[in-house]
Amino acid sequence: MNSLEILKKLKEIAPERYYAERSRAQILATEQPRRLSPWKIFAESMEAGSAMVLAGALLILILGGFSGINVLNIASLNPTSLKAEADAIDMQIQLTDLSYQNFTRVVASKKESVSPLSAFSLMALEDNATTTTSTVVGIDDALRALSE
């Protein structure tokens, strides 16, 4: 038998049947990669784009909702009103100081006009005046009055 005859004889080589069936089943069970045509690429990018737009819109809605709630709750944090309020408080403190100074001036003048013998009555007057001052010039009261 010469080499060419032997080469022809090699055609009898065949795979095992079991192997062939198993390999065939495995290959056909493998999912083919998706083919991307220009139209598919366009459609997919549109899909992704619209998804992003929707997500963005949703985010804006959520954040907008939260900020709306905050606006309702902390409307008093308006800088103008805050400034006005702060000015008013300062003024009130000054007024308080003023009335305190006035009061001390009144007390001093009264001290001068009253004789040393009536010290007891003067002490009583001071006590009375102190009580009056604290009720008139309290900052909390002033703020409460302002807010009303």
Place this chain on the structure above:
Amino acid sequence: MLDGEEKIVALAIGGDPKAFGTLYDHYQPQIYRFLFLKVAGREEAEDLTHQVFLNAWLGIPRYKHRGYPFSSWLYQIARNQVVDHYRARRETVSLEETDPEAFADKFSEGDLDKNLEVERVMAVIRDLKQEYQDVLILRFVEDLSVKEVASTMDKSEGAIKLLQHRALRVLREKLGESHLESSEETDDIDNDNNE
């Protein structure tokens, strides 16, 4: 070539597993044979054949019919697979590594001499250059025409004839056959194919 191959291939390109199954059934034995004759053993041939058809299945959406049989494309994948296989192994296949049992059951015990001769030819084929192996297997084992082999190996028909002549000469030198017989038989085969 398979009957109605173009239609079946078109269906397979569209992802029809049944159509690809038909192609698998028709071409798997010859791809396996091609790989078996080029690598050391049955298991390697089986693994490579599986990989070839898996790659074909995954790559078939990109397949373009250029007038050649579908087998040309499969052989191209198989050839690349063998190159990758040897590149990964970086080993020389020795004669001892071959799997004689894979072919032994093809012959009865009375054909012991014939069997040994076949094994010797197989071992010599595996010792040849890749191009010589390809042209010998495709031309003389698979009976492909020069044109089909040319498309498979991406060479001109003239180059394939030259390769075939050289491959046969080297094969016969290694087997100790005479050159005269070689050239006469090659001419006969060329004439057969042209007819």
